[in-house]
Amino acid sequence: QVQLIESGGGLVQTGGSLRLSCAASGLSFITYDMSLFCQSPGTAREFVAALSWGGGNTYYAGSVKSRFTISRDNAKNTVFLQMNSLKPEDTAVYYCASAISSIYARARYDQPSTYNYWGQGTQVTVSS
Numbered sequence: 001q002v003q004l005i006e007s008g009g010g011l012v013q014t015g016g017s018l019r020l021s022c023a024a025s026g027l028s029f030i031t032y033d034m035s036l037f038c039q040s041p042g043t044a045r046e047f048v049a050a051l052s053w054g055g056g057n058t059y060y061a062g063s064v065k066s067r068f069t070i071s072r073d074n075a076k077n078t079v080f081l082q083m084n085s086l087k088p089e090d091t092a093v094y095y096c097a098s099a100i101s102s103i104y105a106r107a108r109y110d111q112p113s114t115y116n117y118w119g120q121g122t123q124v125t126v127s128s
Contacts, residue, residue, distance in 0.1 A: 002026040002117045004096045009122030012086055020081040022096030022119055029077040033101045036081050037112060038092035047110035049081060053101040059109050086126045093121040
């Protein structure tokens with residue numbers, strides 16, 4: 001059974017930092033591209049960041065580029081999202097997702113439909 005378990009969310013003030021973790025089990029982690037999406041109440045799930053199976057290719061939404069960094073530790077089956085200079089508009093539930101690495105997945109890294117498995121989400125709240 002595949003599981004993606006996010007952690008590290010919480011309440012932080014504007015300008016603060018958080019580090020999200022997503023621990024994967026039940027899959028061959030090194031063969032999967034990984035991503036983070038976020039969703040606020042009443043809105044569609046939005047792409048935040050993604051990286052390829054080996055970590056050599058990274059992708060970011062324009063709104064988080066230069067503030068967030070995605071990385072992975074394949075030995076620990078874990079992906080990380082370092083979130084710096086947080087803003088109130090970053091407030092959302094953040095979801096981890098995985099897709100078998102392929103040219104198809106790489107071309108559609110920002111589409112929720114690309115991903116096979118999803119975590120349960122972790123809440124990030126940034127106060128002004």
